[in-house]
Amino acid sequence: MSSHQLRKPCVGCGSDYGRIVTRNGQDCVYCEGCNRYQYNAPKTETGREVRSVQTTHTAIKPNQRVRILLRANGRCELCGRKGEEAGLHVGHLVSVKAGTAGGMSDDEINSDENLSAMCAECNLGLGQEPVPLRLAIRLVMERRRINPC
Numbered sequence: 045m046s047s048h049q050l051r052k053p054c055v056g057c058g059s060d061y062g063r064i065v066t067r068n069g070q071d072c073v074y075c076e077g078c079n080r081y082q083y084n085a086p087k088t089e090t091g092r093e094v095r096s097v098q099t100t101h102t103a104i105k106p107n108q109r110v111r112i113l114l115r116a117n118g119r120c121e122l123c124g125r126k127g128e129e130a131g132l133h134v135g136h137l138v139s140v141k142a143g144t145a146g147g148m149s150d151d152e153i154n155s156d157e158n159l160s161a162m163c164a165e166c167n168l169g170l171g172q173e174p175v176p177l178r179l180a181i182r183l184v185m186e187r188r189r190i191n192p193c
Contacts, residue, residue, distance in 0.1 A: 048073060048090070056080040064090050069149040104154050109134045116161030121183055122175070125163045134159050135167040137175045137183070157184075 047061040050073065054062070059077035064085065066072070071090045073082040112134045119126040136143070136153060137160055143153040152158065160175075160183060175183075 047076060048085075050075070050082055054078060054080060054082065066092075068147065070147075103150050104134060104159070108154070108156070108159070112156065112159045113161050115156075115187075119161070120163035120166055121160045121186075122162055122166040122179060125165075130163040132161050133164055133167040135162040135170065136160075137180050139170065139172050139174045141172040142174045 048064050050060055050062045053060055054075040054077060056075060057077040057080070059075050061076045062073045062082055063076055064071050064073055071085045071087060071092065073085050074080065075082055113132055116132070118130075118132070120130050120132065137158050138146070138148065138153065140153055143158070162170075174180075
C-alpha cells in the first residue's frame with residue numbers, strides 16, 4: 045500500500061504520511077507512524093472513482109434485475125399493476141439519494157432487499173424520495189409470506 049500525504053502533520057507523532065483504509069465505502073486516513081485516525085478523505089483526494097446516482101444505478105446487473113422482476117411475478121410490488129402495460133422497472137425502496145445521504149454503501153443500496161419491481165408510474169412518481177415506511181413494511185411482510193426464510 046502506498047503512502048498518502050496528510051493534509052497536516054499528525055498531532056500524535058508529527059508524521060506527514062498516512063495510509064488509507066476503506067470502511068463502508070468511506071476512505072479513512074490513518075497516520076503511518078502511530079496508526080491514529082486522521083480524517084475521512086473524499087474520493088477526489090484518494091483517487092477513487094466518485095460515486096454518483098448514475099454509477100449506483102448502473103451497478104445493478106442484468107441478472108439481478110431479472111431476479112427482482114421474477115420475484116415480483118410480473119406485477120408492481122407497490123400498487124399491484126400487472127402485465128405489459130405496467131412497464132416494470134427495478135426501483136429502490138430507500139432511494140439512492142436518501143441512501144447515500146444516510147451513509148449506505150452501493151452494495152446496501154442495490155441489495156435485493158432494497159430493490160423492488162415497480163410500474164413506471166410508481167417508480168417515476170417516487171422520484172428521489174424513499175418509499176413510505178408503511179408501504180415498505182407491507183412489502184417486506186408480503187415477501188416473507190410468499191418466500192418464508
